[in-house]
Structures are given as C-alpha cells and as structure tokens.
Amino acid sequence: MIKKVASAELAVGEALVIKKNRIEPLGGAGENAKRVCVVTGTHGDELEGQYVAWRLADALHKNIQDLHGIVDIYPALNPLGINSIFRGMPLSDLDLNRIFPGSENGPMAEYLASEMIKDMSGAAACVDIHASNIFLRELPQIRINETVAQGLMPLARRMNMPLVWIHASATVLESTLAHALNSIGTPTLVVEMGVGMRITKEYGEQLVEGLFSLMSYLGIWSRKIAPTIPPIVSSDWQVAFINADHSGIFICEAQHMSTVQEGQRLGFIADPLSGRVMEKINSPVTGLLFTLREYPVVYEGSLLARILHSGSSGGGDGTENWMEACL
Amino acid sequence: MKKETLFAINTIYRQPIPVHGLIFGSGEKSLAIVGSLRGNEVQQLYICSQIVKLLSRYEADGLIAPGKQIMVIPCVNAFSMNVGKRFWAADNTDINRMFPGYSKGETTQRIAASLFEHLKGHVFGIQLSSFYIPGNFVPHVRILDTGFHDLDLCDFFGLPYVMVSKPMPVDTGTLNYNWQVFDTKAFSIYSKETKNVHIDSAIQAIEATFQFMQSQGIIRSASPTEEGSYYPFHPVRFKEEDLVNVLSQRGGIFLHRSQVGDEVKTGALLAETLDPYGGNVIERMVAPCDGRIFFNHNSNLIGGHEVSCRIIPDNRASIA
Ligand SMILES: [Zn+2]
Numbered sequence: 001m002i003k004k005v006a007s008a009e010l011a012v013g014e015a016l017v018i019k020k021n022r023i024e025p026l027g028g029a030g031e032n033a034k035r036v037c038v039v040t041g042t043h044g045d046e047l048e049g050q051y052v053a054w055r056l057a058d059a060l061h062k063n064i065q066d067l068h069g070i071v072d073i074y075p076a077l078n079p080l081g082i083n084s085i086f087r088g089m090p091l092s093d094l095d096l097n098r099i100f101p102g103s104e105n106g107p108m109a110e111y112l113a114s115e116m117i118k119d120m121s122g123a124a125a126c127v128d129i130h131a132s133n134i135f136l137r138e139l140p141q142i143r144i145n146e147t148v149a150q151g152l153m154p155l156a157r158r159m160n161m162p163l164v165w166i167h168a169s170a171t172v173l174e175s176t177l178a179h180a181l182n183s184i185g186t187p188t189l190v191v192e193m194g195v196g197m198r199i200t201k202e203y204g205e206q207l208v209e210g211l212f213s214l215m216s217y218l219g220i221w222s223r224k225i226a227p228t229i230p231p232i233v234s235s236d237w238q239v240a241f242i243n244a245d246h247s248g249i250f251i252c253e254a255q256h257m258s259t260v261q262e263g264q265r266l267g268f269i270a271d272p273l274s275g276r277v278m279e280k281i282n283s284p285v286t287g288l289l290f291t292l293r294e295y296p297v298v299y300e301g302s303l304l305a306r307i308l309h310s311g312s313s314g315g316g317d318g319t320e321n322w323m324e325a326c327l
Numbered sequence: 328m329k330k331e332t333l334f335a336i337n338t339i340y341r342q343p344i345p346v347h348g349l350i351f352g353s354g355e356k357s358l359a360i361v362g363s364l365r366g367n368e369v370q371q372l373y374i375c376s377q378i379v380k381l382l383s384r385y386e387a388d389g390l391i392a393p394g395k396q397i398m399v400i401p402c403v404n405a406f407s408m409n410v411g412k413r414f415w416a417a418d419n420t421d422i423n424r425m426f427p428g429y430s431k432g433e434t435t436q437r438i439a440a441s442l443f444e445h446l447k448g449h450v451f452g453i454q455l456s457s458f459y460i461p462g463n464f465v466p467h468v469r470i471l472d473t474g475f476h477d478l479d480l481c482d483f484f485g486l487p488y489v490m491v492s493k494p495m496p497v498d499t500g501t502l503n504y505n506w507q508v509f510d511t512k513a514f515s516i517y518s519k520e521t522k523n524v525h526i527d528s529a530i531q532a533i534e535a536t537f538q539f540m541q542s543q544g545i546i547r548s549a550s551p552t553e554e555g556s557y558y559p560f561h562p563v564r565f566k567e568e569d570l571v572n573v574l575s576q577r578g579g580i581f582l583h584r585s586q587v588g589d590e591v592k593t594g595a596l597l598a599e600t601l602d603p604y605g606g607n608v609i610e611r612m613v614a615p616c617d618g619r620i621f622f623n624h625n626s627n628l629i630g631g632h633e634v635s636c637r638i639i640p641d642n643r644a645s646i647a
Contacts, residue, residue, distance in 0.1 A: 009578035009631030012603045016630070091630070092460060093413060098497055105572055107460055108632045135418065172424070174496035243431060247338045271339070299338055299417055301434035 005074065006115030008108050016080060018112060020119070021073045023060045034220050035070040037126040038211060042097050042177065044081020044088070046131035048194040051204035053129075056211055069220025072123070077116060077177075085197075087133065098172070100180035117180055124218050125155055126188040127211065128178050132291075134196035136303060139257050139290040140203045142231070143190045145169050148182045153233075156189055158217045160210030160228035163290060163308070166235050195294045232288075238311040240285045244269060244298045246278040254283075254305075256292040266305055269298060285309040328383050334441040336406060336434075338417075344406050346438075348445060351382045354394035357545045359449040359511075360536065361400050361442075361502065364423045365414065366407025367522045371455035374518065374532045375401035381533065382546075390547045397545060398449070403442060423456075424500040427509070443505065451543065452506040452513040453536060457521040460634065462625045465588045466531045468562075469515040471498060475507045478564070478646070481514060483542035484535040485560040488621070488639070491646060492567040514539075519587065563619075569643040570621060573636040577610040579603050581629035585636075589620045597636050600629060617641045 005018040024033075038056060040049025053075035060071060076082050080090045088095050089109050102113025120126055132138040141163035142156045149166045156164045173179055181188040191207060194200040213228045215221035244250065248269040254260055260283045269279040283289075287309030298304065329350040335343040362368065362375035379399050385391055402408065407416040414421045420435045428440025446452060458464065467488035468481045481489040498504050506513035516535060519528035540546045575581075579600040585591060591614040600610040612635050622637035629635060 009576075011578045011580070011628035011630055015578075087419065093419075094459065105574065107634045108630055111632045133418075171496045171499040241431070243433070249339065273340070297339065297417070299434045300336070301432060301437040303433060 005119045006112045008112065016108075016112070018074070018077060018079065018116065021057055021075075023057065023064070023067065023071045023073065025067050025069070026064055029070045033069045034124040034218055035072060035122070036211075036215055036218065036220065037072045037074065037120045037123045038129070039074045039077060039120070039126060039177070040129040041074070041076035041082055042078055042128070043095075043130065043133070043196075044078050044084065044086045044090075045134055045196045046087075047082075047197060047199055048131035048203060049129035049191075050075060050082075051199045051201060052207050052211070055204060055208045059208065059212075063223055066221055066223035067215075068222060069124070069215070069218070071215070071220075072120075074116075074120075087196075097177060098175045100175050100177045101184075102180075113177075116177070117184075120181060121184055121186050123186050124220075125214060126178075126181055126186055127159075127191060127214070128188060129191045129193075129207070131194045131196055131198075132192055135293065135295040137195040137256050137292050137294045138192045139163055139288075140191070140193035140206055141165050141290070143167060143192055145173065145179065145182070149235075152182075152187055152189060155187060155214060155217070157231060158210065158213045158228060159189065159191070159231075160206055160213055161191065161193070161231055162229060164231045164233045165239075166233065232308065234308065237287075237308045240283075240287065240307045240309055241303065242266070242281060242284065242305040242307070244279065244281075244302045244304055245300060247299045248278045249296045250281075250293050250298045250302075250304060251296070252293065254289055254292065256289060258289055260287065260289050260307065262286045267293075281305075283307060328379070328386060333400070333445050336438065338406070341406075346400065346403050346442065349379050349382075349399045349401070351386050351397045351399075352391035352393075352395050352545075354396050356449045357395040357397060357543075358451045358453065358540060359398045359400070359446050360453045360455070361403070361446065362455050363402045363408065364404055364454075364502070365421065365457060366404050366409075366411070366416065367413040368404075368455070368457050369408075369522050370518050370520045370524055370529060371457065372402050372408075373524045374455050374529045375399055377529065377533050378536055381537070385546055385549065388549070390549060392544055392547060395545045397540070398445070400442070400445075403438065423502055424497060426500055426502050426505040443502075446502070446506065447509050447511070449506075449511050451539075451545075452502075452511045453539070454502050454506075454513070454515045455532065456503075456515040456517055458517065458622075461521065462634075463519050463587050463623045464517045465619070465621050466519055466528050466535075467517050467621075468535070469503075469517055470513075471501075471504050471507065472566075473504060473507045475510070477512050480512060481564075482560055482562055483539050484514070484516070485538045485562075486516070486531065486535045487562050489562045489564045490567055490621075491564065563639065564646050565639050565643055566646060569640065571616055571618065571638045571640050572634045573597060573612050573615065573638065575600060575610060575612065575629050575633045575635045576631055578630045579609055579628075581624065581627050581635065583623060585620055585623075587620050587623050590618075591620060591638065592617050598624075612636065614638060 007017040102110040178188040252267040254266040287307040291306035425439035429436040430440040618638040618640040
C-alpha cells in the first residue's frame with residue numbers, strides 16, 4: 001500500500017510528497033508485528049538503491065505468504081533531487097543527510113527530515129542504501145559508526161555484503177539519518193555500494209538477498225534463504241587512502257575489487273593538452289582495492305582509491321578521512 | 328600593503344587560481360579578515376575590496392598601529408565564482424564545512440588546511456559570511472557559543488544586533504568555530520545581501536570592521552578628534568534559538584509586505600502568497616509576536632513550510 005510520509009506544497013501547482021510502500025502479510029500485520037524500513041534516494045545522484053527497492057517490493061509481493069511482519073520501502077527521500085539529477089535538495093542546495101533529525105518548525109527540508117524520522121522510529125531495523133557518488137565506485141559494504149558498532153554487528157553480518165567498515169565517529173556525521181535513528185534506539189545500517197548515476201545489478205541482487213537474510217534473522221521471513229557471505233570487518237585491517245597530487249585526467253589501469261600488489265600501477269594522471277603524464281599512481285600496499293575513482297577529471301586532493309590491507313606492508317598513512325565520506 | 332600569494336589551486340585547463348593575502352602593517356598577527364569562501368558571496372568580496380582600499384590609505388597616512396599586522400583575504404573561491412557556482416564547482420562541497428582542513432585529504436579539505444595555516448595564530452578573526460538559507464538579514468555580528476567566545480567584544484563593532492548561536496554538528500567544520508578552538512577571537516559579520524552588492528549595508532560592515540580595529544588599538548582614527556572615543560555600543564543581543572520563525576503553509580508567488588529591520592506588532596502583515604494561477608491572496612503571514620524582523624526569505628516564489636521571516640521577539644530571555 002502506498003502511503004504518504006510527508007509533504008509540502010511547492011510554489012507552482014505541485015506538492016513535494018515523500019512516499020513509502022508498506023508491504024504487510026496477507027491477513028494484515030498483528031499489533032506487535034516487527035517492522036523493517038528499507039530507505040534510499042537521500043542523495044539524488046545515487047541510484048543503486050532504486051533497483052533494490054523495486055526488486056525487493058517485487059519479490060515480497062510474489063512470496064507474500066512468507067512475510068510475517070511489515071516492510072516499509074522508501075525509494076526516494078529526496079524525490080526532487082532524483083528527478084533533477086541533483087545530489088542535494090534542489091532550491092536550498094542542502095545535503096539532506098546533514099540535517100537530521102530535522103525540526104518540525106524549521107525550514108522545509110528540516111521539517112521533512114523530522115517527519116521521516118517520526119515515520120521510521122521504532123522499526124526493528126532500518127537499512128539506508130547509498131551509492132557513493134559520481135566520482136567513486138565502492139565495493140558493497142556496510143558502514144557503521146564505532147560508537148554503535150557492538151549493537152549493530154549482529155545485523156550487519158547478515159547483510160550479505162563483503163565488507164563491514166567500522167569507522168571513527170565524526171561530529172559532522174551526527175546529522176545523518178543513520179545517526180539520528182540509532183540515537184533514538186532504531187538500529188540503522190548504512191549500505192554504500194556501486195557508483196552514482198548508475199545501477200549495478202549484481203550488487204543490487206546481492207543486497208536483496210541480504211535484506212531477506214536480515215528479515216529471516218528478525219523472524220519476519222519464513223522462506224528459505226540462500227547462505228550469505230561472511231563479511232571482512234575493517235577493524236581487523238587498515239585502510240590506505242590514495243589521493244591525487246596533480247590535477248588532470250585519471251586513466252585507470254587497475255580492476256576494482258581486485259587484490260593489488262605493493263608498487264603495482266593503478267593508473268596515471270594525464271594532461272591531454274601537452275601529452276604528458278603528470279603523475280603515476282602506484283599502490284603503496286598489497287591489499288583489496290575496494291574504492292576506485294570512476295570519474296576521470298581529478299584535482300589536487302581528489303580521492304583515487306582506497307585499499308584494505310593488513311598493515312604489515314607499510315605505505316599509506318592510514319589516517320581515516322571522514323570529511324570526504326560519501327554517506 | 329604587501330600582496331602575498333598564500334597558495335594557488337591548480338586545475339586542468341584553467342589558470343592556477345591564486346588565493347591572495349593583502350597585508351598591512353607589521354608585527355603581531357593582530358587581525359585576519361576573510362571574504363568569500365563561497366562563489367556567490369559577491370557582497371562579501373565587495374566589502375573586502377573596499378576594506379583593502381581604505382586600509383591602504385590608513386597605511387599611507389601612518390594610521391596602522393605600530394607592531395600590528397592585518398591580513399585581508401578577499402576571495403578564496405574564485406574557482407566557483409568565475410563559473411557561477413555557490414559551492415566548490417568540481418564536487419559541490421563547501422569550503423566552510425572543511426575546517427581546520429586536512430592537507431592529505433580531498434581538494435576542499437586541502438584548501439581549508441592551506442588557508443587555515445595562514446589564519447591560525449591571529450588575535451582576532453573576522454569572517455564576512457552568508458547564511459546557508461538564502462535570504463536578507465539585518466546586518467549583525469554572529470558569534471558561536473563555543474565556551475571560548477567573548478560576547479562583550481562584539482559590542483565594539485557598533486552593529487545594531489549581536490546573535491549568539493549554539494553550534495550544530497555541521498558548524499564544527501566552519502572557519503569561525505575552528506578559529507575559536509585555536510584561540511583566535513572570531514566573529515562573523517552578516518550583511519544584508521549575498522549575491523548582489525548592497526552599498527548601504529556594505530558601508531555598515533566596513534565601518535563596523537574599522538570601528539572594531541580602532542577599539543582594539545590596531546589602527547588609529549583617521550580623524551584626530553575621534554581619538555579614543557570608541558566606547559562599546561550597546562547592541563541588541565539575542566540567542567539564535569529565541570528567534571521566532573514565521574513559516575509559510577502554502578506555495579505560490581511570494582510578496583513581502585515588510586522589510587528586514589522593521590519593528591512589528593503582533594498581527595502586523597509580513598508577507599502574502601498569491602495563487603500562481605489565479606492571482607488572489609491564498610495566505611497572509613502575520614507577526615506572531617511583537618519584535619523586529621531579522622531575516623526575510625528573498626525569492627518571489629515560496630513553498631509550503633518555508634521560513635518566510637524570522638523575528639527577534641521583544642519578549643525574550645536576556646543574555647549577559
Ligand atoms: Zn549517499
């Protein structure tokens with residue numbers, strides 16, 4: 001059943017309406033039925049979650065007899081952004097994921113954010129699906145703030161995602177949807193996968209399996225589920241960040257999600273005007289190339305790659321950089 | 328005046344984009360003034376350009392106090408300004424959310440880090456700022472309540488209003504917040520406009536800056552009769568959380584019926600929204616309390632649940 005979560009009138013003949021699809025067991029959900037929220041479309045340029053939302057709703061409708069709780073699917077928290085190919089909230093240019101928990105008496109974006117929180121609060125679990133940004137391609141992963149890692153790990157392990165990245169807390173991230181929900185006791189996992197403006201079907205399928213596995217773990221899904229993959233947990237490893245030191249065009253020479261060797265060429269930064277190579281990019285460590293630059297135009301400082309490694313081979317200063325985190 | 332290139336930003340296909348610091352006097356790093364960090368802050372750029380022009384005259388006349396140095400950085404974001412973007416034009420990030428910066432991080436973190444290297448260690452810092460919601464303000468001094476802030480110093484600007492804001496999580500990346508954390512007494516000056524030059528409020532901001540410099544002994548008065556005459560002015564102080572937001576319910580064509588700075592009584596008409604297809608009034612926004620208009624939404628279109636106006640209520644807790 002399609003339900004309205006929040007709305008506000010726009011200037012000329014239209015309203016901004018945030019909608020969700022509530023999927024319930026055939027005979028209706030009982031009074032104390034558990035609820036899972038699957039949320040995406042906070043950033044208008046991230047579309048991987050669109051496939052997941054569609055695929056999940058389709059699969060649930062086809063096997064509704066196996067559902068014993070409520071699944072609320074929110075495919076577009078920022079519908080105007082998705083519509084206008086814009087990451088933030090059009091008009092105000094605010095990043096929706098930096099204004100939670102919002103405020104009932106604040107401006108439109110903050111008001112909508114507060115209504116979203118009200119609607120999702122109390123769920124047994126919430127999964128907020130992101131797709132990096134247009135610049136970087138990410139291996140499917142769960143991201144968890146270290147402050148809530150203990151409580152969320154049992155859920156994260158069931159998500160069929162190859163990596164769980166437990167990251168340092170940063171004050172700026174206190175205004176995300178996940179932080180707002182976790183701090184009122186609604187367990188919320190963040191998924192980052194793929195790349196902005198594209199859909200990677202395999203990742204979507206993998207996550208849908210993970211969502212059924214989560215529902216099964218919570219006791220609201222009785223259909224047999226496929227075995228899920230055990231994740232690598234980042235706390236056992238180190239992350240090397242590789243940023244560009246020159247501006248130019250990044251030509252990639254490595255395979256995303258592959259194991260790279262220390263010293264291996266990952267790519268180079270070219271200057272098409274002069275025909276020169278500005279910078280050769282070599283891997284500082286041996287490890288898993290889990291983040292890779294997708295958008296070729298780079299500036300001094302642009303992130304090119306992140307590599308998960310054991311820390312024994314040196315290289316990379318390992319400093320976590322959460323300002324650029326694309327949550 | 329010494330013109331220094333503090334650092335330059337290299338990009339493909341564009342000239343290196345320099346960030347200049349204009350330096351007056353010598354000695355103690357007394358004051359840094361920062362203009363546009365965002366590409367739409369044209370008023371802020373204008374104000375800085377006029378401050379530079381005036382300070383050059385002060386310097387020529389020997390009116391910069393001995394042992395005091397002032398640095399003005401009119402523009403950090405020519406990269407975005409020259410292509411008509413508000414935030415960093417390559418990835419839409421906001422430099423004013425990246426402080427204190429990170430020299431090994433992303434582009435805007437590196438810019439913030441390079442800039443902050445030059446800004447750290449000043450006794451005073453003034454940022455000419457704009458608000459994250461576009462609109463018009465009563466010119467005022469804003470200070471973040473960090474525990475390190477010095478409210479009484481705000482009075483020396485001589486602006487009519489001083490607003491004290493509790494930092495939100497996103498504020499921890501602003502220049503003002505980090506200046507304070509690193510022991511600089513930091514103030515933000517908000518002018519009426521942002522993307523257009525508004526001469527009257529620019530003059531107010533320029534005068535406020537000079538009044539502050541003179542009150543703190545960084546410059547001497549251009550007029551000998553005024554020497555030593557800068558006593559603190561008594562502005563209206565209030566906390567941001569005490570502002571009363573007047574929210575719209577309806578979307579449509581938005582017309583102000585009052586101006587920022589107006590004193591209003593409860594029930595006074597503030598603005599009207601017209602049906603975009605029929606032209607008749609569909610909503611009248613009235614003052615919910617007695618007070619003064621601090622902020623006005625500045626577009627002629629409005630949606631439902633937008634802040635059309637913010638009022639400093641007469642009835643509010645006083646702050647010391
Ligand atoms: Zn996102």
